[in-house]
Amino acid sequence: MKIGIVGTGYVGLVSGVCFAEMGNDVWCVDVNDAKVADLRRGHMPIYEPDLEVLLHRNLRERRLRFTTSLNEALENSEIIFLALPTPPNADGEADLSYVLEVAADIGIWLGAHPEAVYRIVVNKSTVPVGTADQVQAVLAEQGARPGVNFDVVSNPEFLREGAAVDDFMKPERIVLGTSSPRAGDIMKRLYEPFVRQGNPILIMDERSAEVTKYAANAFLAARISFMNEVANLCDRVGANVDKVRIGVGSDRRIGRHFLYAGIGFGGSCFPKDVQALLRTARREGYDFKILQAVLEVNKKQRMRLVHQVRSHFGGNLRGKRAAVWGLAFKANTDDVRESPAHAVIRGLLESEVQVTAFDPEAMTTSQAVLGESITYAKNAYEALSGVDMLLICTEWPEFRRPDFQRIRGLMRQPLIFDGRNLYNTQRMEERGFEYYSIGRPGSIRDEPFLTQ
Ligand SMILES: NC(=O)c1ccc[n+]([C@@H]2O[C@H](COP(=O)([O-])OP(=O)(O)OC[C@H]3O[C@@H](n4cnc5c(N)ncnc54)[C@H](O)[C@@H]3O)[C@@H](O)[C@H]2O)c1
Structure with a gap:
C-alpha cells in the first residue's frame, strides 16, 4: 500500500520504517530539513533499538523515502498518517496547532483535486476526544469532500520507546476509530500483516x-x-x-x-x-x-x-x-x-x-x-x-x-x-x-x- 507519514519523530519514524518493512511504499515528511537530510543518508536522529537496521534496509530497497514536501507525500500515498507533536499548552491541554495546520494543508491539496482522489487521513498523534471531528471540519473548510475524497480515522499509537520496533511489528491490539466502512476496511488490510498471531484489530x-x-x-x-x-x-x-x-x-x-x-x-x-x-x-x-x-x-x-x-x-x-x-x-x-x-x-x-x-x-x-x-x-x-x-x-x-x-x-x-x-x-x-x-x-x- 502507499503510505505517507507526516512528522518523523519517535512515532512517525518507527511507523514509517515498520510499514516499509512490511512491504509498503512509504513517504515520510518532516519540516526539519536537517533531519530529513540525515535520514536520507541513513543517519538516525534518535536512539531506538533495532530501528537503524530496518531503516537502512528499507532505504536500500527504495520502499522508504524522506521529504520536506507534504504535497510530494500526498501525491504518492493513499493513507496519510499524522504523527505530529501534541505538547501541553499553558493550561495543560493538548496543543492541536501542529495537527490542525497540517490538516488544513492537506485540505488545500485535496480541495485542488476534488474528484480524482480518495485519501484516508489518520490521526496517530495522541489527541483529545473530538479531534477527528475537528480534523474533518478543517479538511472540509478547505474544499475537500468528506466521504468522497477523504475520510478521517483515529488510530492511536501504543508503542513504548525503547521497545518501539517490537511493539509496532507485534502490537497487542490495533485501535481504529472510524465511522467509514470504506476507510475501516482499507486500514484493516494495512494492519492485518502485523497481527497474524491473532491480536485484535478493534474498530470503534x-x-x-x-x-x-x-x-x-x-x-x-x-x-x-x-x-x-x-x-x-x-x-x-x-x-x-x-x-x-x-x-x-x-x-x-x-x-x-x-x-x-x-x-x-x-x-x-x-x-x-x-x-x-x-x-x-x-x-x-x-x-x-x-x-x-x-x-x-x-x-x-x-x-x-x-x-x-x-x-x-x-x-x-x-x-x-x-x-x-x-x-x-x-x-x-x-x-x-x-x-x-x-x-x-x-x-x-x-x-x-x-x-x-x-x-x-x-x-x-x-x-x-x-x-x-x-x-x-x-x-x-x-x-x-x-x-x-x-x-x-x-x-x-x-x-x-x-x-x-x-x-x-x-x-x-x-x-x-x-x-x-x-x-x-x-x-x-x-x-x-x-x-x-x-x-x-x-x-x-x-x-x-x-x-x-
Ligand atoms: N513518543 C512516544 O513514545 C509516543 C507513543 C505514542 C504516542 N505518541 C504521540 O505521538 C505524537 C508524536 O510524538 P513523538 O514522540 O513522535 O513526537 P516528536 O516530537 O518526536 O516528533 C514530531 C516530529 O514532527 C515534526 N513536525 C513538526 N511540525 C511538522 C509539520 N508541520 N510537518 C511535518 N513534520 C512536522 C517534528 O520536526 C518532529 O520530527 C504525539 O502526539 C505523542 O503524544 C508518542
Missing part, C-alpha cells in the same frame, strides 16, 4: 478510540503512582516494596507489569496525557479525582531521592559532589522529555551540589537541555571520581551489575541513593555501602517529604 467510533489512548496511559501512570505510595508506606512500616510487588502482581487480575516503585514516571507521554485527560474532564464539568492524585503523587515522588540526600546530610549540601547515573526518562532511549533524572539533577543543583552525570545514550539530548550546569562523564566510572554520593536515576542494564569494588575505590565515600531499586539491600551492606533505595529496608523515612 472515533471518540472511543481517542479516549482509549488517554485512558490506557492514565491507567498505567496510576499504577506507578499507586505503587510509589505503597513504597512510601513500606518505608514507614518496615516492609519491602519488592516483596509486596511480587505478592500483589502474582494475582492475575493485577498482573506483574508497571508495579515498580521508583522516582516517578516521566517521558513525553504519561505526564502530558494524564494532564490532558484531566483538562478534558474539567472542561466537561467532571472532577476526575484519581488523575489529580496520580499527578500530585508523581510530582512528590520525583523529589524522593533528593529529600533522602538532604536528610542524610542533615540539610547541608553546599559544595558536595554527586555522580548521577542515568539521564534518559527510562532505559533504552535517548529521550529526556520530562525525565525524572533531570528533575533530580535540578533538585541537587538547587541545593548547590555539583553534579557529574553519565548516560549510555542520552548525553547529547541532556546537554541540549541542561547545558553546562553539570559535568558530563565519558563513562559510568569516570563520573564517580572523588564524589560524595552516587544517585541512580535510570534503570539501564549496564548499571545493574557494576564493579562495586571499583566504585568504592573511586568515590570519596561509599554512599548510593538508588531511585530504581537495582541492588539487593543486604548485599550492598555486605559490600560496605551505605545504600538507600525506595520502599525497602534502610530507606530514609524522609520526614520533610512526608509532611509536605
Whole structure:
C-alpha cells in the first residue's frame, strides 16, 4: 500500500520504517530539513533499538523515502498518517496547532483535486476526544469532500520507546476509530500483516478510540503512582516494596507489569496525557479525582531521592559532589522529555551540589537541555571520581551489575541513593555501602517529604 507519514519523530519514524518493512511504499515528511537530510543518508536522529537496521534496509530497497514536501507525500500515498507533536499548552491541554495546520494543508491539496482522489487521513498523534471531528471540519473548510475524497480515522499509537520496533511489528491490539466502512476496511488490510498471531484489530467510533489512548496511559501512570505510595508506606512500616510487588502482581487480575516503585514516571507521554485527560474532564464539568492524585503523587515522588540526600546530610549540601547515573526518562532511549533524572539533577543543583552525570545514550539530548550546569562523564566510572554520593536515576542494564569494588575505590565515600531499586539491600551492606533505595529496608523515612 502507499503510505505517507507526516512528522518523523519517535512515532512517525518507527511507523514509517515498520510499514516499509512490511512491504509498503512509504513517504515520510518532516519540516526539519536537517533531519530529513540525515535520514536520507541513513543517519538516525534518535536512539531506538533495532530501528537503524530496518531503516537502512528499507532505504536500500527504495520502499522508504524522506521529504520536506507534504504535497510530494500526498501525491504518492493513499493513507496519510499524522504523527505530529501534541505538547501541553499553558493550561495543560493538548496543543492541536501542529495537527490542525497540517490538516488544513492537506485540505488545500485535496480541495485542488476534488474528484480524482480518495485519501484516508489518520490521526496517530495522541489527541483529545473530538479531534477527528475537528480534523474533518478543517479538511472540509478547505474544499475537500468528506466521504468522497477523504475520510478521517483515529488510530492511536501504543508503542513504548525503547521497545518501539517490537511493539509496532507485534502490537497487542490495533485501535481504529472510524465511522467509514470504506476507510475501516482499507486500514484493516494495512494492519492485518502485523497481527497474524491473532491480536485484535478493534474498530470503534472515533471518540472511543481517542479516549482509549488517554485512558490506557492514565491507567498505567496510576499504577506507578499507586505503587510509589505503597513504597512510601513500606518505608514507614518496615516492609519491602519488592516483596509486596511480587505478592500483589502474582494475582492475575493485577498482573506483574508497571508495579515498580521508583522516582516517578516521566517521558513525553504519561505526564502530558494524564494532564490532558484531566483538562478534558474539567472542561466537561467532571472532577476526575484519581488523575489529580496520580499527578500530585508523581510530582512528590520525583523529589524522593533528593529529600533522602538532604536528610542524610542533615540539610547541608553546599559544595558536595554527586555522580548521577542515568539521564534518559527510562532505559533504552535517548529521550529526556520530562525525565525524572533531570528533575533530580535540578533538585541537587538547587541545593548547590555539583553534579557529574553519565548516560549510555542520552548525553547529547541532556546537554541540549541542561547545558553546562553539570559535568558530563565519558563513562559510568569516570563520573564517580572523588564524589560524595552516587544517585541512580535510570534503570539501564549496564548499571545493574557494576564493579562495586571499583566504585568504592573511586568515590570519596561509599554512599548510593538508588531511585530504581537495582541492588539487593543486604548485599550492598555486605559490600560496605551505605545504600538507600525506595520502599525497602534502610530507606530514609524522609520526614520533610512526608509532611509536605
Ligand atoms: N513518543 C512516544 O513514545 C509516543 C507513543 C505514542 C504516542 N505518541 C504521540 O505521538 C505524537 C508524536 O510524538 P513523538 O514522540 O513522535 O513526537 P516528536 O516530537 O518526536 O516528533 C514530531 C516530529 O514532527 C515534526 N513536525 C513538526 N511540525 C511538522 C509539520 N508541520 N510537518 C511535518 N513534520 C512536522 C517534528 O520536526 C518532529 O520530527 C504525539 O502526539 C505523542 O503524544 C508518542
